[in-house]
Amino acid sequence: MTTPLAYLQEKGDPVEILARDYYFERVDPDHAVTYRAPYGASYPDFMVDDDNGHPRKPTTAEMNAIFAQDGIIFRSKPSSNESRRLARNMELDAEQCRTMDAKSPLRVAISLFCDDNCGSLSDDAMFPVIRRAIAQPEIIALNPTGWVPHPTTVREWMRERGEPGRRKPRDGVSMAGRYLRSIVSRHPVELILYHIMSACLANDQNQIQSFYDCYVADLWKVNNGKPLDRPMLIEGEDGAWSVGDEAAEYPRPSTPYKAVHYTTFWRRVRDMRTPKLFGLATTERGKRARYGGGGFSERPSFGSLCEADETPVPNVFLVDDDTGIGMGSATMSLMAECSTTALVGWDLCAEAASSASLLRTVRHANSIKEVPADLLEKFPDLPFVRLRPDRIKVDNSAGAHSRHFEDACAEAYIQVNFTGKEHPTHKALIERTIGTMLQMLFKKLPSHNYDIELMRKFGFNPDKQILCTISTARDLLDRACFTYNIQRHEGL
Known part of the structure; x- marks a missing residue:
């Protein structure tokens, strides 16, 4: 036997x-x-x-x-349902499950009762078993409202929430809203994911409809064999999506793709506009911007470290004071002291950023300043804001890497440190200061009557730029830097 x-x-x-x-x-x-x-x-x-x-x-x-x-x-079999796999991985005890979802013990109790008493999973066979289940004293205590689940619901519990006779308390926890569902669409997921990411990064609910319209327009282009005119998203080995270098191209489908409903798109944007979204990296640089940094840095002693950088001033076109001939777009150089965050050196020129403009900024930092009369009357010590730094942190521009600049700094016993490639956060102080100065600078420019046709020959764009003499521009930069140093702001 x-x-x-x-x-x-x-x-x-x-x-x-x-x-x-x-x-x-x-x-x-x-x-x-x-x-x-x-x-x-x-x-x-x-x-x-x-x-x-x-x-x-x-x-x-x-x-x-x-x-x-x-x-x-x-051991439990791996569930084919993603939400139930996540529930099993939570490893919660009965009390924790009850705290997360008050109905979790009820679901498990009814499922276990049906495991023992259901000979068939048809509606007709399950209805009387479910009624007997909710009449059990221990289940009545868990179900004070007398709720009667439908056989379809109980069948889903029995199939997805654990195994017969081995159901655990965490199998009863509802995972609704506790995990990010996979995107289900009738077309390649990249077509909708690109616009979901764009809508999430815009972080403006009023623009979701416009991004949805762009998504629908992309489907129309694919269905009609037209180019999308945008880069392709590529899924990496770690499951993160990034913007690739190739253009997005799709073959014309035999059956036209259909867009998901706007409500589905809106809910996905709402759910993903959280830290979960930013597992979808846009570029390596964007990934560093979102996840890089953290911790804290020890503040250096006064004068031991300065940060310098150069930036074009896009809305100003410089003109020579004497001849009235256009000189070109302006380039601003700034140097900030890291301990006090004060601006100690600056320069404005009509040439592109170079070692010469950086050296003028270093020299200006160690020079007595010319202060406007109204500011000098209130702050007589402003001309003496000067120092020779021990170290200067610069980026990887051609001017900073020139032997001319490094040798000149070495002769003055100044060490030059370079930041990482494409890592502006390595000198965040001067980057923030440049943004502030561009807003403060050139807000009120004097009127002019220069020959516009002549200025255009030197590269002047009247739609984007304003004409300004170089002496006036430098006076405005002096006033802006002194104002920055004497006013209370977040950098101080």
Whole structure:
């Protein structure tokens, strides 16, 4: 007579026998039980020693004896439902599950009752079983409102939330709103993901409709074989999407793609406009901007470190004071002291950024300043804001890397430090200061009557630039820098 296993096992069920993982395969007619070792394991299939010392497969009676000694631990099968896999991974106890979801014990209790009493999963067979379940005293205590779940709901619980007879408290926790669902669409996911990312990065609910319209327009272009005129998103090995270098191209589908509903698009943007979104990196530089940094830095001693940078002033076109001839667009150079965040040196010129403009800024930092009369009257010490820094932190511009600049600083016993490539956060102080100065500078420029046609020959763009003499521009820069140093702001 065949001795059956004292526990329920189906093919492929994962178990742990004597602290090793196996998968149940079958019970042979000769009572031998086969438990396969996982693929790639360092140990063989589960065996026991025979009387002659040779290994053999265990019998059902021997497995029942191991089971009676608590030598078998049953593992749950990996669920095909993503939300239930996440629920199992939470490893919560019953009290924590009840705190997260008050109905979780009720779902588990009804599922366990139906496991034992449902011979069929049809609606007609399950209705009376469910009514009997909610009439049980322990379930009544969990269901004070007398709610009767539909058989369709209970079937979903039984199929997705654990296994018959082995349901855990966390299987009853609802995962609605607790994880980001996969995007389901009837077209390549990149077509909608590109516009979802754009809408999330815009961070403006009033623009979601316009991004949805762009998504619908892209589908129309693909359905009609037209180019998209945008870069392609590429999924990396870690699952993060990034903007690629190639243009987005899709073959014309045989069946036109259909857009998801606007509500679905809106909800996805709402859910992803959180830290979850930014797992979707745009570029390596953007990833650093979102995730880089952190921690704190020790503030250097006064005068030991300065940061310098140069930037074009896009809305100003300089003119020579004497001849009235256009000189070109303006370039501003600033140097800030890192301990006090004060501006100690600056320069404005009509040439592109170079080692000469940087050296003029360094010289200006160690020079007595010319202060406007109204400011000098209130702050007589302003002309003496000067220093020779021990170190200057600069970016990787051609002017900063020139031998001319490094040699001149070395002769003055000034060390030059370079930031990382495309890492503006390495000199965040001067980057923020430049933004402030561009807003303060040239707000009120004097009127002019220069020959516009002549200025255009020198590169003047009347739609974007304002004409200003170089002496006036430098006076305005002096006033802006002194005002920055004497006013209270977040940098101080």
